[in-house]
Every structure is written in C-alpha cells, then in structure tokens.
C-alpha cells in the first residue's frame with residue numbers, strides 16, 4: 001500500500017517516517033513500495049496507567065472511558081475531585097484500576113509533584129493525555145490579564161511541563177504514547193479567542209515536533225484537533241449556547257464520545273494528527289490554505305465574542 005500524503009496529516013492518511021518500511025517485491029525489483037506500518041499503544045497491565053488531565057467532564061471523561069474500554073487503567077486529573085471520584089467508581093466496574101489525583105494544573109508546584117504521586121501509587125505512566133483546557137472570550141483589548149495568563153498556563157505551559165516530566169520515563173522504557181488535545185482552531189488565527197487560537201497552534205506544532213523527536217523510540221505523539229463539541233467548554237468560556245450554534249453549523253458538531261474514540265484510535269495507530277469528522281477536516285484544510293488577509297477579517301466579522309463587545 002502506498003503511504004498517502006495528506007497536507008494536514010489528518011485521519012485521512014499520513015507519512016510517519018519511523019513507521020515506514022521499504023519493500024522491494026522480488027517479482028518487480030524496480031517497483032519501490034512504501035508501507036505504512038501502524039504502531040500500537042503499550043499493552044495494558046495492572047501496574048500501568050494512562051494519565052488523563054481534564055477528566056472531570058467533557059472530552060477528557062470520554063477519553064478515559066475509551067481507554068478503559070480498551071483495557072487500560074487510568075489516573076484521572078482535574079480540580080473537581082468529586083467528579084473524578086464518580087468517574088473512577090464507574091470505570092472500576094469495568095475491572096480496571098482507576099485512580100484520582102486532584103490537581104490544579106495552573107499550579108506549577110502541583111504539576112511538578114504529579115509524576116511522583118503516580119509512582120507512589122505503584123503505577124507506571126505509559127500514556128499521557130493532556131486534555132485539560134479552557135478558553136477566554138472577547139477582544140484582547142478588553143481582556144482580564146489574569147484570565148489570559150491562566151489560560152496559557154493550563155493550555156500551553158502545563159502541556160509542555162507534563163510532556164517534559166513524563167516522556168523521559170517512556171523513552172527509557174521504550175514504550176508509551178502522548179495524546180495532546182489541540183483544536184481545529186490550531187490551523188488558523190482566531191480573533192475573538194486570540195489567546196486560545198495561539199495556545200492550540202502551540203499544542204499542534206509542539207506535538208508534531210515531538211513526533212519527529214520520538215522516531216524510533218517506541219513512543220508516539222498525537223495531536224487531537226476537534227471542531228465544536230457540546231461540553232462544559234463553551235459555558236466556561238462565556239459563550240451563549242445559541243450564539244455558538246448559530247456561528248458554527250450543525251454538521252461541524254461532534255459528540256465528546258466520537259472525538260475521544262477518534263483521538264485514542266489515532267494514538268493507537270501512531271498518527272501525528274487527528275481531526276474528528278470529515279467536515280472538520282475540510283474546514284481545517286480550508287482555514288489552513290486560505291490567505292489570512294481574507295480569512296482573518298471574515299472570522300472577526302462572525303465571531304460571537306466580538307459581535308457582543
């Protein structure tokens with residue numbers, strides 16, 4: 001099978017050098033076929049765990065459920081310990097180990113202690129899912145500096161911090177996977193959510209680079225780039241649900257469960273980028289390729305966070 005070259009390296013196909021094998025069929029020595037050989041996640045084991053941040057709601061909770069369906073034990077991280085405990089109880093009924101580590105990921109000291117807390121539980125972190133995230137809303141000129149800094153701390157700094165802390169062990173063991181949740185906003189500037197668009201562009205670029213660095217280590221990195229999903233995200237950002245639904249057509253919306261399944265499958269297959277849903281893949285491609293002098297004013301004229309201010 002020929003490896004396909006998708007410019008967005010999305011679900012449709014990708015070229016991931018560490019998983020390519022060169023094959024020269026003996027019958028036709030001049031024919032060079034490049035085969036894509038998918039790499040799978042480490043096998044689940046009772047002393048192994050998948051760390052899932054932002055597991056107290058939305059996409060993170062569904063990613064935890066998806067990993068458990070595949071037999072992985074999970075360690076759930078977020079601030080709301082009660083929500084994490086409820087989910088852990090549900091997941092344990094599937095016969096896997098589910099642990100709760102409440103932490104505010106904007107707190108650098110708490111982040112720094114996370115790996116040792118996992119180790120103290122007798123667990124080896126084979127999978128890291130950096131899903132916790134939030135957005136601010138409205139023009140930068142009317143923003144709260146503290147809220148902007150908090151968003152960047154959780155959406156960007158925590159992602160880089162946890163990758164730096166968890167990846168060395170994975171590489172040493174020769175197995176592991178990192179799933180970083182970005183957004184289709186990563187493919188374009190986003191006036192009205194300027195900081196959020198920048199954060200997610202960081203996550204996408206960073207994760208692609210990680211994938212390049214991890215070639216041949218047995219560890220893979222995937223950026224999951226969802227379009228709109230009905231979770232607590234919009235409300236937390238301050239979106240009016242009707243405004244959000246009016247600005248983003250129904251065919252773009254995916255369920256949190258579908259997004260989670262897409263992300264975990266992509267991670268399991270060693271894909272560098274996953275965009276859930278064909279419509280979102282088309283929109284991301286369009287946004288990526290459209291001259292920004294045309295795209296940015298168009299987006300600014302339609303964004304609910306700018307129309308209200």
Ligand SMILES: NC(=O)c1ccc[n+]([C@@H]2O[C@H](COP(=O)([O-])OP(=O)(O)OC[C@H]3O[C@@H](n4cnc5c(N)ncnc54)[C@H](OP(=O)(O)O)[C@@H]3O)[C@@H](O)[C@H]2O)c1
Nearest residue numbers: 054056057058059078079080105132133228229231232233
């Ligand atoms: N929903 C969408 O339309 C959409 C689209 C594209 C990408 N995404 C991305 O998907 C990811 C998950 O979002 P979601 O839609 O599932 O939203 P959500 O339901 O609001 O979940 C956000 C999660 O992040 C956690 N979180 C926020 N601040 C935190 C902090 N300081 N420390 C620890 N955890 C924190 C929250 O937990 P606690 O409040 O309990 O701490 C919650 O579990 C985010 O990275 C988001 O940017 C969402």
